[in-house]
Amino acid sequence: MKLITAIVKPFKLDDVKDALKSAGVAGMTVTEVKGFGRQGGHTETYRGSEYAIDFVPKMKLELVVDDSVVDTVVEAVKSAAATGKIGDGKIWVADVTRLVRIRTGEEGTNAV
Amino acid sequence: MKLITAIVKPFKLDDVKDALKSAGVAGMTVTEVKGFGRQGGHTETYRGSEYAIDFVPKMKLELVVDDSVVDTVVEAVKSAAATGKIGDGKIWVADVTRLVRIRTGEEGTNAV
Amino acid sequence: MKLITAIVKPFKLDDVKDALKSAGVAGMTVTEVKGFGRQGGHTETYRGSEYAIDFVPKMKLELVVDDSVVDTVVEAVKSAAATGKIGDGKIWVADVTRLVRIRTGEEGTNAV
Amino acid sequence: MLSEATVQSLQATLDNLWILIAAVLVIFMQAGFALVEAGLTRGKNVANIFMKNLVDFCVGALAFFIVGYAIAFGGSMTGLGRYFGGDGWFLAGDGVFSYGTLDKFVFFTYQVAFAATAATIVSGAMAERTKFKAYVLYSAVISALIYPVVVRWQWGGGWLFQLDTPFHDFAGSTLVHMTGGVAAAVGASKLGPRLGRYGADGRPRVIPGHSIPLAILGCFVLLVGWYGFNAGSWLAADKVIGEIAVNTTLAAGAGAIAAMTLTWVRSGKPDVAMTGNGLLAGLVGVTAGAWVVNGLGAIVIGLGAGIIVVFAVSFFDKVKIDDPVGAVSVHGVCGAFGTVMVGLFSAKEADGVVKKGLFYGGGPDQLVSQIIGVVSVAVFVFVTAWILFSILKATVGLRVGEQEEIEGLDVHEHGFGGYSNAN
Amino acid sequence: MLSEATVQSLQATLDNLWILIAAVLVIFMQAGFALVEAGLTRGKNVANIFMKNLVDFCVGALAFFIVGYAIAFGGSMTGLGRYFGGDGWFLAGDGVFSYGTLDKFVFFTYQVAFAATAATIVSGAMAERTKFKAYVLYSAVISALIYPVVVRWQWGGGWLFQLDTPFHDFAGSTLVHMTGGVAAAVGASKLGPRLGRYGADGRPRVIPGHSIPLAILGCFVLLVGWYGFNAGSWLAADKVIGEIAVNTTLAAGAGAIAAMTLTWVRSGKPDVAMTGNGLLAGLVGVTAGAWVVNGLGAIVIGLGAGIIVVFAVSFFDKVKIDDPVGAVSVHGVCGAFGTVMVGLFSAKEADGVVKKGLFYGGGPDQLVSQIIGVVSVAVFVFVTAWILFSILKATVGLRVGEQEEIEGLDVHEHGFGGYSNAN
């Protein structure tokens, strides 16, 4: 069991979701987040004064998946989310020691 | 130290929180998220056109806990969050190698 | 590769971000969350009736970093976020087995 | 040649102009109601609230045009006509009733705005759990039948107006507001409280409104519209409207200050939503006596209404009539209160219209008539609303399903959430 | 000594007062447009929408003051003057045209509010992708030139008014709304659809508006303002304004109910945004005939407009004219529809102004004139708007860049997001 976390550009969410669906992913959880990174923010002006916005809106996807499909999933996100422009985001993978489906109590692979 | 992550239905948040309190949990962090899964979304209609909403609102709970209480906590979430209907959510557990309380600098179990 | 997660008070976000920048951190992801903990919530009154708010607004920071800088980063967050008052928040660290930069496909340390 | 008639026709034009403008102000109150109700309920039901307020105006306007106006104002005022009119359907024909110098169309516009007000009050009390279809049917019936009958009794020249000392409800504390408030109470209690409104222990739990800005903006809009509501009810343009406006202002201010102070004292903090309710309570309260009381009377009535509304909200909480916006307290309770107060604070005497109140040396006559009016209207509306909601419950159903309620009426009743952060 | 003149001057004062108040109501509609458009588009463009609505009023007011009014109303109505006026620039001088008893400044205020309405309609159809600079230039030109010429043809006494049976557009279904709607169609199609509005398969995809509360609040504000729009168009204060107001109310109600019912039948749920559009469609539809139709006519026109708007929205979706708020359907299509309906439903006859419609025994004369009016205005606006938008496209550019559109016009065009949750 792995937890794959991906940070992507908001307007890419639909494409990524579709790619993951096609890759057979059954579930995921999405959060609106703000990212700080190489992309940098931008300068806004408000009532004549400038100020820096360091954070850019991003979407975070979390997927718990079977070890066997990690590469497929990472690949799917990567190709669907990439625009080639700075700020496309990151994907990281971590171990999950247990997974439970609340409704049924099923655990492990069955719970995905 | 484990990090327990739970995805639950929003209207179950209060019940889960109360159950966790009773189970002796001292702290947790909650995020509004959107879930994609078996529950499916629904079709909305806007100005006469249909469109699919694939995501359903969910709540994500994160709790860092001592290894000894993981089972209790998972159990508490499970029984408080279950409705038996599709979409009740998931719980997953991962290792945490270090935990720090910012205020005091305490680490490990003392920091929970 | 480690994932450092920090929960801090919202008005401390700017200070923490600046401290992390100075510590050489290149990127992070921030989420608005609600915390439950020792700090407790407060009682609100609405149209004459009291009710308890158990959750307080917090900010969650997630940073994937090289193992070598974990201590520096934890230290930076700790000193920038601490006010000494209850509710300053937590930092926890977990293992990350893989990190990918979507734009370039780079992995590992190069992807940070 | 210059004739008396020329001058009279100028005055008539003035009257018609003012009442049309006043009607527009009252119609603006529809936006105020929508805002207050939306602000004091949850975001998942916000489109439904706006939809209800929009549609009750539309349905109500057609219903009042087709039958309501005829029932309220048409035909002979004797015999059965004391309770129920019946002439001027569709405003058609030349004999259609109008008031004084007013053109029938102008008078109708003013009256239809009032009908819409009475109808829309209910939507707040029944918010967050009512089937939209049932609400549409309800609003057709109240605009076509229940409200017109009530109006008939007094403004339509019916039996309450024909009392020896006529019942006096200048701009409708009872006829409009209490009518709406009583129907609201019946509707809310037929529906039952919202899921989660009462804990397992039976104690009320707060379900906070999602936007104070919307709610208080709505209060401002209602305040503005109320000048049309009260000062327009003179149904003519002359200097008298000035004092009516001042009474309206003072009662509104006093109501808000009273509610603010009371919540401040009780819970240590001045409550914003309740202060808004206090403003509206003061306005509702002074509406019946807006012409006959003086400034001091208006202030006392406003203060009284502002205090009463706070306790009334607690009371309905306790008896489990779940009224998310306080409509029953504001319009029902303070409407009745303000009407009765005319019997105490009336400072004017006008033959066949109103007597001085108890505190102004007029004896108890007016007070008695006020009580008769309030009680009879309350009973009539209670009974008819009860029948109406019972029928709706047994046929189309009154309440949405549990899932609909939990996930929100916007998506389930209208197919779309009121707020979207789509990119 | 009392003279006829004294009385006349009183009537004149009354007229001026009413038209000024009506003008204020129409100016209030600017807020309504901003709200509707903001509610039906995305949050990332909300400041841009408000800015456009604010600035088109400001720019339009100055442009109409400097040249527009003179083109619409100035100079001789013969020869070229039948198409294009030219006197009274800056309202300067004593000979400046005014209507009836109205002071030129009062008449101007009323007219400028109408010009701003015509101008602002376009902003919704072109929302979420138009360069602000291009929009400002567009709004100067429509207020200074295109709209004034159209007005000249009819209200300015030009050739449409000089037809044997004059074209009749009482309050501007065609002159104001269809003008705006046709310009909107041209603008939207020149721009092309928003990114993501059509899938790879060419089928439309929903881009939901971000706030139903804003949208429906806007509908209420427009409804309120419309009483000034229609009843004020009588350009004098007398009892006639009552029937105009009633027709306005009935058509609005019928339009909303029709659209609500139709979406309910088609998709199983009554659509809130479309019901709002239906209300506006009914209002636009009845505007041309607000004086000449009777209540039944108003209801039929309202119902018709409410049905048409639903199909029109689908139609423009299909032909890929991406109109985020339905401005083309509401103002363009229903404006034309309502104007033509006068030829069928006119129940009044007034020499040199209007004849009875086909359904009221007046024969086809009025209908023919209505069609001539609608077609000629549509063609004129289409051609001039096409030229205008082509020039803008070729010079300053019409559409923002892709990144600007994706991330929002607020930040990119104005330097700041419309919503901030900074602490």
Next chain:
Amino acid sequence: MLSEATVQSLQATLDNLWILIAAVLVIFMQAGFALVEAGLTRGKNVANIFMKNLVDFCVGALAFFIVGYAIAFGGSMTGLGRYFGGDGWFLAGDGVFSYGTLDKFVFFTYQVAFAATAATIVSGAMAERTKFKAYVLYSAVISALIYPVVVRWQWGGGWLFQLDTPFHDFAGSTLVHMTGGVAAAVGASKLGPRLGRYGADGRPRVIPGHSIPLAILGCFVLLVGWYGFNAGSWLAADKVIGEIAVNTTLAAGAGAIAAMTLTWVRSGKPDVAMTGNGLLAGLVGVTAGAWVVNGLGAIVIGLGAGIIVVFAVSFFDKVKIDDPVGAVSVHGVCGAFGTVMVGLFSAKEADGVVKKGLFYGGGPDQLVSQIIGVVSVAVFVFVTAWILFSILKATVGLRVGEQEEIEGLDVHEHGFGGYSNAN
């Protein structure tokens, strides 16, 4: 028999009707202020802002009823009466002052709306850090004492009106707006800037407002209300109100365009919030001369005010008077500017009321009087506001604690957040 009196009474009715309607428009401005201020501040203080705006109207109305009106308009205008009135407390009695044909209640309603405007201006400048209790006390004192004295000097017939060339402030650029603006400046500087408003380096940091839609909706509402504010200040119904309305429109438009253009040039992007401020600046600026200037004068004053407001905002930023909404710049600075401009741009001469300005051949007399008026009012308000805020600071305290400010006044002062997303 028809008499002159009949006709005069018709005119009087007309006057009263118009001024009551104008009063309602001005009262609507309260909603506009609440919206602008709420939009330009943070979401955590939004309920507090609305509460302040609601309560200052309520408290101010009662205070002005009880004492303010008597001080402003009551009693003899000689001796001490040139500075301070004192008759007509509670509007009681028959001898209470009124203006011209106006009923005392109508005149009061109009005046109380102005008093509430002066009072409410301060709330924006002191937003996000003021104790609610202190604000309530402040608003009672300004409505009961400070503002009435200022009014006395001019509109109440006092010493500024008795100057050889009377000070001319038609609708209150100085008496209402600058009074509010100066009090705002004193309040904001007594409070000190919001936490985080200035960096460690002393340079200002932006604290963005949370909702441009609310802010610009507020600007529209203020624009609409301003027609009542300016055209109503004629205090009678006649054709003159037309030109006043046109001047109001032009100055508003020019102000917005100037501010938009200036921010566009300075920072590359047209700023939305500043354009809104520019509109208001133009309105404030033209208010003093709304009757005496012509269209060109109005445009120039509007442009001037729109430019000044941009620089004034920067200036107060630099001198660390933290004014979240720009109230000091809009109302204080542009109020003074507009008043002085009457001395240059007055195009009218009226015995004992106003002379032509310097640019219109009237010499420097009017200019001198304008400067006397502005300076004396500014000094008076500055001193009294300083005393008032000092007393409040020393007693109930002016500023909330640090935690309250960081977490928001909504929760800490009123017990409840303005926005809730509870399910």
